[in-house]
Amino acid sequence: MSWLLGYMDPTEPSFVAAVITIVFNPLFWNVVARWEQRTRKLSRAFGSPHLACYSLGICILLLNILRSHWHASPTGLLLTVLVAIVYVVALLYEEPFTAEIYRQKATRLHKRS
Template sequence: MTRLLDYVNPSDPSFVAAVLTITFNPLFWNVVARWEQKTRRLSKAFGSPYLACYVLGGAILLLNLVRSHCFTQAMLNQPKMESLDNTAAYCVGLVLLGVGVVLVLSSFFALGFTGTFLGDYFGILKEARVTTFPFSVLDNPMYWGSTANYLGWAIMHASPSGLLLTVVVGLVYVVAVLYEEPFTAEIYRQKATKSHKRN
C-alpha cells in the first residue's frame, strides 16, 4: 500500500474531485430517497411516483457520468505504475471490466429502471425481492459490478491513483449497503405480511 501511495498526489485537484464525487453520489441518492419515502414530496411535485423516480434515476445517471469522468481524469493526471503497465495486467483489467459490465447490466435487466433507481422508496415495489441472476450468486451485484468496473479500468491504465480510488468506491458502497439493506428487507417483509393477512 505504501508503494501505491508513492504514486499518488492526494492534493491534485482531479484526485480531490474524484474522491468528492465518489463519496457524494450515494450520499445524495440515499438522502433524497429517504426524504421522499418519508414525505412523498417528489411524487407530489411531479404528480406521480413513477415520474419522480425517473427524474431521480436520471440525476443519478448524470452524477455517475460525472463520477466516472472525475475518476478517469484523476488517473490520467497521475503517474502510472511500471509493474502494472503490461499486457497481462491489461488483460486482467479487461476481464474485471467485462465481469463488472455483466453484473451491472444483468442487475439492471432483473430490476428494471424503477427497481434500479430506488423505486421502493417511492412505493414502487416488485411482487417480491429479485432472486434471479445475478442476485442468485451475489448480494448487491450492481454495486460490486460497478466496483469491478473501476478496478478493471484502473488496472488497464496501470494507475495507482485509480486503485486507491477503487478502494474508496468499495468502501462507500459498503456503507450504502449497510444503510439501504435493512430498509429494503423491511419493506418487503411488510409487503409479505400484508399480502399474507389479505389471504
C-alpha cells in the first residue's frame, strides 16, 4: 500500500476533486430522487414527470462524465476502488427506497383493477 501512496498526492486539487465527485454523485441522485418522490417539485418545474426524469438522468450522466475524466494510473486504481465502495453503499441506501416505490405502484395498479 505504501508504494501506491508514493504515486499520489492527496492534497493535489485533481485528486481532491475526484474524491469529492465520487462521493457526491450517488448521494446527489439519491437525495434528489427521494425529494422528487415526496414533493414532485421537479415534475412541476419541468411541466412533466417524464421531462423531470430525463433531465435528472442527463444531470447524472454529466456528473459521471466529470467523475470519470481521469487517466489510468495507480491513483486511478485507488479511485476506482473508492467508486466501487461508494456505489455499494449507495445501492444499500437506494434499494429500500426503490422497492417502496415499486410496492406503491403495484398497490395503485391493484386498486384500479
